[in-house]
Amino acid sequence: MKTKGLFISMFILIAVALTLADYATARQTPFEESGGKLTPTYEETMAWFADLAADSPLIELTSFGTSPQGRKLPLVIADREGRFTAADHHDREDRVVLLVEACIHAGESCGKDAGMLLLRDLAENPDLASELLDKVTFLFVPIFNVDGHERFGPYNRINQNGPEEMGWRVTGQNLNLNRDFLKADTPEMRDWLGMFNEWLPDFFIDIHSTDGADYQYAITYSMETRGNMDPGLTTWTIAYEEKMNAAMVTDGFPMAPYVAFKKWHDPRSGLRTWVATPRFSQGYTALQNRPGLLIETHMLKDYPTRVNSTLKLVTNTLSWLNTDAGRLRSLVLEADQATASPGFRAAPFPLKFELAEDSTMVAFAGVSYETVTSEVTGGEWNHFTGEPETMELAFFGEHSPSVTAELPEAYVIPPEWTVAIERLAAHGVELRRLAAPAELEIRTWKFSDAKWQERPYEGHHPVTFTSEPVTETRLFPAGSVVVDMNQRTARVVAHLLEPKAPDSLVQWGYFDAIFERVEYVESYVIEEMIIEMLADNPSLAAELAERKAADPEFAADPWAIRHWFYAKTPYYDQRVGVYPVGSLDSRDVVGELRLK
Ligand SMILES: [Zn+2]
Numbered sequence: 001m002k003t004k005g006l007f008i009s010m011f012i013l014i015a016v017a018l019t020l021a022d023y024a025t026a027r028q029t030p031f032e033e034s035g036g037k038l039t040p041t042y043e044e045t046m047a048w049f050a051d052l053a054a055d056s057p058l059i060e061l062t063s064f065g066t067s068p069q070g071r072k073l074p075l076v077i078a079d080r081e082g083r084f085t086a087a088d089h090h091d092r093e094d095r096v097v098l099l100v101e102a103c104i105h106a107g108e109s110c111g112k113d114a115g116m117l118l119l120r121d122l123a124e125n126p127d128l129a130s131e132l133l134d135k136v137t138f139l140f141v142p143i144f145n146v147d148g149h150e151r152f153g154p155y156n157r158i159n160q161n162g163p164e165e166m167g168w169r170v171t172g173q174n175l176n177l178n179r180d181f182l183k184a185d186t187p188e189m190r191d192w193l194g195m196f197n198e199w200l201p202d203f204f205i206d207i208h209s210t211d212g213a214d215y216q217y218a219i220t221y222s223m224e225t226r227g228n229m230d231p232g233l234t235t236w237t238i239a240y241e242e243k244m245n246a247a248m249v250t251d252g253f254p255m256a257p258y259v260a261f262k263k264w265h266d267p268r269s270g271l272r273t274w275v276a277t278p279r280f281s282q283g284y285t286a287l288q289n290r291p292g293l294l295i296e297t298h299m300l301k302d303y304p305t306r307v308n309s310t311l312k313l314v315t316n317t318l319s320w321l322n323t324d325a326g327r328l329r330s331l332v333l334e335a336d337q338a339t340a341s342p343g344f345r346a347a348p349f350p351l352k353f354e355l356a357e358d359s360t361m362v363a364f365a366g367v368s369y370e371t372v373t374s375e376v377t378g379g380e381w382n383h384f385t386g387e388p389e390t391m392e393l394a395f396f397g398e399h400s401p402s403v404t405a406e407l408p409e410a411y412v413i414p415p416e417w418t419v420a421i422e423r424l425a426a427h428g429v430e431l432r433r434l435a436a437p438a439e440l441e442i443r444t445w446k447f448s449d450a451k452w453q454e455r456p457y458e459g460h461h462p463v464t465f466t467s468e469p470v471t472e473t474r475l476f477p478a479g480s481v482v483v484d485m486n487q488r489t490a491r492v493v494a495h496l497l498e499p500k501a502p503d504s505l506v507q508w509g510y511f512d513a514i515f516e517r518v519e520y521v522e523s524y525v526i527e528e529m530i531i532e533m534l535a536d537n538p539s540l541a542a543e544l545a546e547r548k549a550a551d552p553e554f555a556a557d558p559w560a561i562r563h564w565f566y567a568k569t570p571y572y573d574q575r576v577g578v579y580p581v582g583s584l585d586s587r588d589v590v591g592e593l594r595l596k
Pocket residue numbers: 105108208209
């Protein structure tokens with residue numbers, strides 16, 4: 001009996017051990033536990049990663065900041081040798097750091113669930129970890145928009161096919177993080193930029209879900225290969241795209257470029273690409289000399305299909321980065337060096353691009369549709385039948401620069417423009433200050449015809465204007481900020497400070513105050529001055545008559561005429577509309593500045 005009892009005890013012990021071992025290799029994600037129907041909340045996600053990190057020496061859960069509502073911004077780090085700080089990687093040569101980000105639009109959660117699956121597998125499968133993390137350190141942001149994520153519910157995405165509940169697109173402040181990379185208004189983005197500049201990851205992935213039309217592809221992607229990134233990195237990116245397209249065909253998820261239809265919502269109008277401006281994630285990292293991949297899974301596809309196709313593409317990327325780590329790393333460093341060298345400024349720098357009219361025909365795996373006219377609304381809409389249809393479509397993929405800038409040796413910013421200076425600092429731009437006042441010959445702009453967008457966009461009323469180049473000698477006070485363009489962030493600096501850049505600080509409205517006239521003239525003063533001015537300068541009468549004849553509206557407006565005279569007096573403020581930022585073109589002058 002005694003012996004039998006011992007056997008039974010041992011049997012129980014073995015059974016318990018087996019159960020625990022099975023559990024250890026079969027840690028489930030909330031997505032798996034729900035049979036692919038659910039995505040975890042913020043709290044569940046944090047708790048799950050805390051458990052994973054506690055059990056795995058490869059994984060660390062940390063945070064890169066705090067949201068306005070007080071939530072930690074999570075960063076999961078996977079490294080085979082437990083190198084969990086940015087400083088551990090600063091002198092990497094044949095290794096790379098990959099940053100993958102999910103839930104920047106918190107309702108688009110497939111990246112979060114795919115990342116949980118991948119990190120679980122890496123933590124629990126040593127062979128996989130040695131294959132995929134040999135030359136790569138993997139940073140994962142499971143939820144970037146943490147406050148928007150907790151506006152959780154079933155009605156956040158009207159045509160999304162799962163999960164049952166999801167987060168909300170924008171932040172607690174109603175701002176879209178994927179329009180905020182360059183202007184960096186949100187606390188979340190400024191924390192992200194701090195993390196990004198600390199790690200300077202060599203490759204970046206941002207994961208979304210999209211709609212717009214029905215088609216067969218579960219997953220589409222976009223990369224910056226059309227002129228806004230360093231040429232060496234662009235060539236590398238085109239080769240990476242080819243590798244990924246082939247790998248994803250093998251995995252059963254053929255991809256298409258993330259495109260817009262030339263006529264919105266009408267696939268047969270043709271497919272068009274674009275060059276992402278730096279308000280967008282991958283447009284921004286391109287300026288930082290780090291290639292970025294935008295993933296857009298198709299939200300009409302079921303949730304497990306979206307999660308699995310994302311998992312495959314991230315896994316394939318890890319695999320390729322391990323193979324090609326040394327080459328990517330040296331190209332990134334070469335791009336940094338090239339951007340910081342005088343040669344970078346030799347040619348005009350493209351700020352905006354336009355789509356060429358040329359197109360090629362491509363086969364697009366679409367879904368049949370018919371255009372119907374609604375009896376209720378009177379509007380036309382496309383009824384997708386669900387039948388797969390390969391469409392021969394015009395593909396517009398060529399872009400050429402439409403706005404360029406002559407980049408200076410340095411910019412000088414008077415110290416009172418504090419927000420502009422803070423934004424530059426947030427992007428990791430090296431800033432020095434004048435130790436003493438300096439009289440400098442600069443290039444700048446005088447703006448006129450300023451018009452503000454009526455409706456707010458991302459909390460701003462963006463401004464358009466015409467601009468005239470101005471060369472002048474100006475006294476800059478001590479403390480003025482000097483931005484030497486011999487630095488790796490020169491592309492970012494140009495996009496912030498060149499007024500014609502599409503996301504420039506001027507266009508977002510950070511310099512709106514320069515458009516305001518603050519001194520005026522009363523009628524009883526100017527009317528008497530007008531008499532004197534006409535007496536002193538007889539040619540003025542002829543000039544006024546000509547102006548009146550050319551512009552009847554002017555001729556009928558006494559205040560317009562008074563203003564016309566006022567502008568010819570020395571009391572008139574000539575600084576209205578003049579850009580406070582100066583461009584310095586002389587390297588000798590930059591070299592002689594007394595800086596602190
Ligand atoms: Zn999105």
